[in-house]
Amino acid sequence: MPAxxxxxxxxxxxxxLVATAVFAAAMVVVVGAVVAYWFRAxxxxxxxxxxRGPYLTxxxxxxxxxxxxxxxxxxxxIVATTPEGREIRSATGRLTGLTPGATQGWxxxxxxSARASGTITTxxxxxxxxxxxxxxxxxxxxxxxxxxxxxxxxxxxxxxxLVPGDNSYLAAAPSLFDRNIFxxxxxxxxxxxxxxxxxxxxxxxxxxxxxxxxxxxPDGGKRYVWNFGPVRVLVLGLEADAADVPFVRRELxxxxxxxxxxxxxxxxxxxxxxxQAARGRVAAVFAGHNHRYERRTVDGVLTLTVGxxxxxxxxxERLTPVSGDAQVSLAVFGLMRVDDRADGADMVFLxxxxxxxxxxxxx
Numbered sequence: 001m002p003a004x005x006x007x008x009x010x011x012x013x014x015x016x017l018v019a020t021a022v023f024a025a026a027m028v029v030v031v032g033a034v035v036a037y038w039f040r041a042x043x044x045x046x047x048x049x050x051x052r053g054p055y056l057t058x059x060x061x062x063x064x065x066x067x068x069x070x071x072x073x074x075x076x077x078i079v080a081t082t083p084e085g086r087e088i089r090s091a092t093g094r095l096t097g098l099t100p101g102a103t104q105g106w107x108x109x110x111x112x113s114a115r116a117s118g119t120i121t122t123x124x125x126x127x128x129x130x131x132x133x134x135x136x137x138x139x140x141x142x143x144x145x146x147x148x149x150x151x152x153x154x155x156x157x158x159x160x161x162l163v164p165g166d167n168s169y170l171a172a173a174p175s176l177f178d179r180n181i182f183x184x185x186x187x188x189x190x191x192x193x194x195x196x197x198x199x200x201x202x203x204x205x206x207x208x209x210x211x212x213x214x215x216x217x218p219d220g221g222k223r224y225v226w227n228f229g230p231v232r233v234l235v236l237g238l239e240a241d242a243a244d245v246p247f248v249r250r251e252l253x254x255x256x257x258x259x260x261x262x263x264x265x266x267x268x269x270x271x272x273x274x275x276q277a278a279r280g281r282v283a284a285v286f287a288g289h290n291h292r293y294e295r296r297t298v299d300g301v302l303t304l305t306v307g308x309x310x311x312x313x314x315x316x317e318r319l320t321p322v323s324g325d326a327q328v329s330l331a332v333f334g335l336m337r338v339d340d341r342a343d344g345a346d347m348v349f350l351x352x353x354x355x356x357x358x359x360x361x362x363x
Contacts, residue, residue: 049074052182054093054108054116055189057216059160061100061123061229066093067216068108068116080106080120100125101229103157118190121159123229127258128342131231132157133192136335137164137265137288138199139309140180145333146310147184148352155354156337160192160228164288165199165238165265169311172202172211181214184310195226197235199265199288225251230258231340234282239266240274248274252281259283259340259362267305267323268298275299283345283362286336291320293336293349295328295358302362304347308334328358 053068054076066078080088082099090096098104101124108116124131134153139146153161168180182189198221202208212221223244226233234251236244240262252260260282267287268275278285279300288307296303305323310333313320322329334351349358 049110049115050108052178053186053189054078054118055182055186056118056120056191056193058193059120059122059228061125062098063094063096064098064120064122065095065216066106066108068093070110074110077109078106079109079114080104095120098122101129116190118187119157121157121192123159123227125229127230129229130342131159131229131340132338133160133162133228133231133340134158134335134337135162135164135263135286135304136306136309137286138166138291138307138311139163139185140166140168140176140201141311142169142176142179142184143310143312145312145352146180149308149310149333149335150185150188152350152352152354153335154187154191156335156350158188158192158337160226161188161194161196162233162261162263162286163194163196163309164263164286164306165197166201166288166307166311167194167196167198167211167215169201171205172198172208173205174210174214177211177214181211195233195235195263197221197237197263197265199238203238223247227257230256232257232260234260234262236262236264236274238264240264240268240272240285242273245273245277248277252278258342259345261286261338263287265289267294267296267303268301270299270325272299275301275303283340284347290323291331292322293328293330293332293334293358294323294326295349295360296323296326298325302360304336304360306334306336306349308332310352330357332357 049070051069054066058065078090082104083102103119103121107114194215198208202211218224222237224235262285266289284302287305291307291313293308294305332351337348339346344363347360351357
C-alpha cells in the first residue's frame with residue numbers, strides 16, 4: 001500500500017529535525033575543536049622543570065639559601081618579595097637583604113614563568129619575638145605515612161624543622177633522596193630548612209656524607225650549632241655521650257639564647273653525661289630512633305622522642321618499645337609543633353591526621 005503523502009506540517013517537522021541534527025553535529029565539531037585548542041594552546045602542558053626542590057638549606061636574619069635541580073640547561077631565578085614590597089632577585093639561590101623577623105614569599109621563575117613557590121621566615125632581631133618550628137625524625141621512607149606527616153607539618157608554617165635523624169631508608173643513597181626526602185617533603189622544605197642530624201640508616205652509606213651535603217648540614221650533620229634569633233639548637237649526632245660534654249658546656253655558656261634545644265638521634269637514658277651538663281639549661285631534648293612518640297623526664301631534662309615521621313613501624317613491640325619512665329607513649333605518626341615565646345614554649349604533638357595528642361609547656 002503506497003505511503004500517504006506527507007502533510008505540510010509533517011514536511012516542516014522533518015525539515016526541522018534534519019536542521020536540528022545538522023546543527024547538533026556542527027556543535028559537536030565546534031566543541032571538540034575548542035576543547036582541543038584549550039588543551040593544546042591554552043592550558044600549560046609543560047611538565048614540572050624541577051627534578052628536586054627548590055628547597056631551603058639556610059635561613060638567617062636577612063639572608064636565605066635555596067637549592068634545586070632542574071631538567072636541562074634552563075635559567076632559574078628566585079624572586080622574593082618582602083613585606084614592604086621590595087623585590088629581591090637571585091640566579092644562584094642566595095638571597096640577601098630580606099626583612100628580619102618576617103615571612104616573605106619567594107617564586108622560582110623559569111623561562112619567564114613562576115614554576116615553584118614557598119615562604120621564608122627570617123630570624124628576628126627582637127629577642128621577644130615568637131619562633132615557630134616543628135620536629136620529627138625517622139621519616140625518609142617515601143610512603144603515605146611520611147607524606148601525611150609532611151602535609152600536617154607544612155600546615156603549621158614553621159620557620160624550620162628539627163630532624164633527629166634517619167632521613168633516608170634503608171640507606172642514605174643519593175638515588176633514593178628524591179623518593180624518600182625531597183618529593184614527600186617538598187612543600188615543607190619550601191618553607192624552611194631541615195636542621196637535621198644523622199641516624200644509623202644515614203650513616204650506613206659512606207658515613208652520611210651524601211645526605212648531609214644534599215640538606216646543607218654543617219659539620220656533616222654530626223655536631224653543630226643552629227642559631228635562629230633568640231633560639232639556639234645544639235645538634236649532637238647519633239647519640240649524646242661524654243665526648244659531647246665540652247661542646248655542650250661551651251655553647252650553653254655563650255650568651256644570647258632565650259632558650260636552647262638539643263637534637264640527637266638515640267634517646268638519652270638516665271646517667272647520660274650530656275643530660276647532667278644540660279640539666280636546668282635546656283628547654284628540651286629531641287630524639288628519634290624509636291618509631292613512636294614519648295614524653296619523658298630523664299635526669300631532670302624534658303626528653304621528647306619523635307621518631308614519628310612516617311618510616312614503617314614494626315608490629316613487634318620489642319622493636320618499638322615503651323620506655324618504663326615515659327609519661328606519655330604513643331605508637332602513632334606525627335610531629336611536635338613548638339611555639340617558643342619570651343614567656344615560655346608551648347609544645348603540641350599532632351598525629352598524622354592533625355589531631356592533638358599531647359601538650360607540654362616549658363618556661
